[in-house]
Amino acid sequence: MAEKEIPNVIIGRLPVYLRALRHIQAQGQQTTSSQELGEMVGVSAAQIRKDLSQFGEFGKQGTGYNIAFLVDKLREILKVDRVWDVVVVGMGDMGHAIARYQGFANRGFRVVMVFDNNPALIDQKVGEFVIRDARVMVRAIHEAGIKVAMLTVPASAAQSVANQLVEAGIKAILNYAPISLNVPHGVLLQYIDPSTGLQRMTYYLD
């Protein structure tokens, strides 16, 4: 697929552009410029124009971008013009917070199953979910055809659970455990790690 040749670093910026665009759209704004968008997201206007030009012609010199149109195009490009079912594995504090998180609405995702291996948690409710036994996880994910998982288990368990998720057919893992994971080629992996976010700021502090 030709679109896969676009550098991953560009793909990584598109969700940030989309978030900013939806923010100003929600405030009633209808058009924007690469300058304005750039200031919102901390990227140069030239970089934004270059990134977006990879996917077609979205703006006009002088009149800027129609926000609704650009939002629709970005949702389509990122394939979040649909809703992806997501499993959350690990119902400790972070898993609880994610199971009850309201921020996925309208962003392309919905949590549909949550798992843990702790007998004290299995069959308990978290938000609208009943925590399921991790022993049935591989089969349940496979049967439901779910491709996206969030991993919120302790670091010591993260690799073995990731292996099970891959076995179950998961193709994209968002890992909250503060540990580097190995996944086979063809499985995508992203990290949510507050320490790395903080460290890239402390570099600039005195």
Next chain:
Amino acid sequence: MAEKEIPNVIIGRLPVYLRALRHIQAQGQQTTSSQELGEMVGVSAAQIRKDLSQFGEFGKQGTGYNIAFLVDKLREILKVDRVWDVVVVGMGDMGHAIARYQGFANRGFRVVMVFDNNPALIDQKVGEFVIRDARVMVRAIHEAGIKVAMLTVPASAAQSVANQLVEAGIKAILNYAPISLNVPHGVLLQYIDPSTGLQRMTYYLD
């Protein structure tokens, strides 16, 4: 400062290298190569060599990198060879999870104060912390000289709380609210947003 001229995108990769290096170090490994490190973090070996060369000569052709040395250098570069005090504002589910999170140990951060504006939460305990009244936040942060904050309030409150944090002297904000924030020049901002992490993967899914 000359070091500030290094592109932000490179600085952003250093914490990821550091996390991976500490991982293999904890497993007893003493040396590594740009190839091995690259495979762990999903960056080309050439890019890793180029990134690290910005800061000096850390490896030798043929023998690779001494992990302990490189870890020490990266901690120094990122200024996490010290421990930064951090405040967490917003003691909902996510704030609770962060206040009790064990992942900051040895990564350069420790949570020292947590705040909320909900009377039902103020003075309650979360982990080892007592939730403090957000009305005293600006003064408490200022008096303690804290520079780093994690923002876990609802999206609707995030900008006004960010403004207060800036007023209190905070220089680095890690924002968990799913909304773009504006901060003045000289204040750093990073986002923890699971939807963007998921969206940069769904691009590649069918």
